[in-house]
Amino acid sequence: MEVKERRKERLDRGIKVRTEGLYALSSWREMGYLLAPRLFLIGGLLLLPLLLDMYWQRVLCIAGIYALLALGFDFLAQYVGLVCLGGAFFVGCGTYIAGLLHVYLDLSPLFTIPIATVGGATVSTLVLLPCLRLRGIYFAITSFMFPMLSVYIIIALNVFGGTEGKSGLATFPSVWVDQYIILLAVLICLFSMRRLVNEDFGLILRGIKDNDQAVRASGISITLYKTKAVFISALMGCFGGAYLCHLYGWIGISQFAMDFSILPISAAVMGGVGTLAGPVIGALLLTPLSELLRGFGQLRVVVYCLVLIGFIVYKPEGFMNFLQRKYHQFERWEEV
Amino acid sequence: MDILVYGTVNSVQFALIAVGFTLVYGVSRLPNFAHGALYVFVGFTTWSLVNSFKVVYPLAILISLCASAILGAVIYRLVLIRLRGLPTSEIIASFALGLIILEGFRLQGIGGFKGFIGPFYVLPSFVDAKLRVAGVLIDFQRLFVIFGGLAVVIALWLFTRYTKVGLSLRAIAQDEQAAMMLGIDSDRAAVVALSIGSALAGLAAVIILPLGNVTAEAGYKVLIDALAVCIIGGLGSWAGTLLASFVLGFAMILSDALFGALWKSVVLVGAIILILIFRPSGLLGKQKELEERV
Numbered sequence: 001m002e003v004k005e006r007r008k009e010r011l012d013r014g015i016k017v018r019t020e021g022l023y024a025l026s027s028w029r030e031m032g033y034l035l036a037p038r039l040f041l042i043g044g045l046l047l048l049p050l051l052l053d054m055y056w057q058r059v060l061c062i063a064g065i066y067a068l069l070a071l072g073f074d075f076l077a078q079y080v081g082l083v084c085l086g087g088a089f090f091v092g093c094g095t096y097i098a099g100l101l102h103v104y105l106d107l108s109p110l111f112t113i114p115i116a117t118v119g120g121a122t123v124s125t126l127v128l129l130p131c132l133r134l135r136g137i138y139f140a141i142t143s144f145m146f147p148m149l150s151v152y153i154i155i156a157l158n159v160f161g162g163t164e165g166k167s168g169l170a171t172f173p174s175v176w177v178d179q180y181i182i183l184l185a186v187l188i189c190l191f192s193m194r195r196l197v198n199e200d201f202g203l204i205l206r207g208i209k210d211n212d213q214a215v216r217a218s219g220i221s222i223t224l225y226k227t228k229a230v231f232i233s234a235l236m237g238c239f240g241g242a243y244l245c246h247l248y249g250w251i252g253i254s255q256f257a258m259d260f261s262i263l264p265i266s267a268a269v270m271g272g273v274g275t276l277a278g279p280v281i282g283a284l285l286l287t288p289l290s291e292l293l294r295g296f297g298q299l300r301v302v303v304y305c306l307v308l309i310g311f312i313v314y315k316p317e318g319f320m321n322f323l324q325r326k327y328h329q330f331e332r333w334e335e336v
Numbered sequence: 337m338d339i340l341v342y343g344t345v346n347s348v349q350f351a352l353i354a355v356g357f358t359l360v361y362g363v364s365r366l367p368n369f370a371h372g373a374l375y376v377f378v379g380f381t382t383w384s385l386v387n388s389f390k391v392v393y394p395l396a397i398l399i400s401l402c403a404s405a406i407l408g409a410v411i412y413r414l415v416l417i418r419l420r421g422l423p424t425s426e427i428i429a430s431f432a433l434g435l436i437i438l439e440g441f442r443l444q445g446i447g448g449f450k451g452f453i454g455p456f457y458v459l460p461s462f463v464d465a466k467l468r469v470a471g472v473l474i475d476f477q478r479l480f481v482i483f484g485g486l487a488v489v490i491a492l493w494l495f496t497r498y499t500k501v502g503l504s505l506r507a508i509a510q511d512e513q514a515a516m517m518l519g520i521d522s523d524r525a526a527v528v529a530l531s532i533g534s535a536l537a538g539l540a541a542v543i544i545l546p547l548g549n550v551t552a553e554a555g556y557k558v559l560i561d562a563l564a565v566c567i568i569g570g571l572g573s574w575a576g577t578l579l580a581s582f583v584l585g586f587a588m589i590l591s592d593a594l595f596g597a598l599w600k601s602v603v604l605v606g607a608i609i610l611i612l613i614f615r616p617s618g619l620l621g622k623q624k625e626l627e628e629r630v
Contacts, residue, residue, distance in 0.1 A: 130612035137367045140427045141563045152601035301439045305432035
């Protein structure tokens with residue numbers, strides 16, 4: 001008897017192929033096909049603040065910070081091959097620099113945020129620089145240690161307000177400013193990162209991830225490129241931190257907390273690694289979830305980790321890759 | 337003299353903490369970020385066996401060591417085995433597993449399970465007495481640390497040289513392909529390595545924890561210490577691990593005596609950064625320069 005098996009066949013939709021080249025401009029339908037998902041994301045994000053009440057508006061701001069961190073993590077992990085377990089370090093640097101500038105030099109948020117973004121990124125890059133020359137798990141280890149060690153050091157030396165931190169910092173004038181700053185930042189970062197990874201710069205980074213010796217043999221300094229990539233990722237994290245400091249008007253050691261390291265990773269894995277848009281969507285889904293679990297306190301971390309392991313073992317492609325597949329391809333069963 | 341004795345105790349603590357991590361990484365190239373969690377797991381299990389179930393102390397230790405060995409094997413079988421060869425996923429998954437165990441211990445009152453509340457979790461010392469060694473007052477537990485550490489190192493040395501399982505672990509560590517051609521199952525070796533590594537983390541917990549409290553935070557501290565020792569000594573190198581734990585142990589006690597306890601963590605960071613800048617493969621690391629250090 002003949003054994004019949006079925007397999008799933010996936011084919012690209014015609015319109016996907018047509019829109020890859022210049023023919024995308026041939027009709028409104030093609031342009032719509034390309035623009036619809038992008039406009040949906042942009043419009044959705046910009047409209048969200050109008051639809052939510054006060055409490056969830058605040059959650060949206062936090063989700064924006066996590067989205068930036070997740071974007072940075074995804075960029076480093078998937079395009080450069082550096083697994084960063086210490087997103088909290090970026091946030092902490094940004095927060096402390098912005099907060100201290102505000103407390104000691106009395107600068108307004110208009111100045112502290114840009115200075116803290118660039119300054120914090122510089123500090124984080126310098127601290128991580130020694131392990132950038134190495135391959136393998138060194139970067140993961142050191143980036144994991146620094147947020148915790150900074151907490152120990154701040155407590156031990158009792159600098160920058162010690163365990164209590166500093167409060168009573170300037171906040172933003174209104175909730176609308178709060179939300180649109182971070183949403184615009186997320187959108188700008190998302191689309192410029194997508195552009196960046198397709199430029200020559202991104203090509204070299206992917207080369208480093210796949211075969212660093214070959215890149216080196218082409219006369220390109222891989223340490224320099226890794227440093228630049230870490231700086232870019234740190235910029236996003238430090239901006240998130242500086243923003244956080246003025247969102248709550250408060251700095252403290254809990255801004256080096258584990259949440260800032262692990263939630264972005266979960267978000268990136270859940271949203272789909274390597275897609276850049278996926279991590280942002282993941283962060284926007286996971287932060288409200290964690291907000292609902294606020295009653296459990298520290299146990300939220302357990303939930304993120306369970307989500308993380310579940311996705312990494314059983315569904316490593318994540319949401320975004322799944323959606324992309326459904327959008328670009330059609331599937332049918334065929335008999336073999 | 338104080339410094340010499342306490343420095344030795346401190347160094348052996350470092351060595352105990354780090355051997356398990358080195359073993360796992362050396363054999364299967366798996367960075368086991370759940371190491372600190374297993375340490376706390378054993379501490380907590382022993383504590384609850386002794387205090388809630390009234391098990392005799394030595395038996396409780398034995399049970400929890402076996403439990404941690406099984407947990408290590410389960411972690412590999414269920415999760416890590418699916419991720420071999422994907423370094424990113426390996427790191428993230430083991431890190432997440434560690435967090436689940438550690439933060440899970442804070443869980444309260446679900447199914448009668450009681451996690452950590454407040455700092456009241458103290459394991460009893462084996463023998464409660466003090467002794468004078470070369471003019472320094474030292475309690476028995478710290479002597480146990482020294483001798484326990486010594487025993488562990490010797491036992492591991494003998495194990496990896498004179499038993500079949502130990503030899504196969506070394507073979508996998510040296511050349512995985514060749515070992516597989518000789519009929520050594522790489523997955524089974526990894527399971528063995530991971531369960532021995534977890535049991536070693538547990539052993540360290542049982543020996544060291546009576547000196548202080550069992551807390552969830554200890555897990556992070558232990559993981560950081562283990563990672564620091566391994567970076568400084570060279571990842572996966574035995575002699576390097578021992579050397580590095582003595583260097584770190586004495587450096588910390590010295591800085592404690594000279595500048596005060598606050599500077600300990602600064603010394604740790606400083607040592608790591610200096611090593612990464614000047615000798616990236618670690619004090620005695622054998623990694624091929626071009627492969628790891630690019």
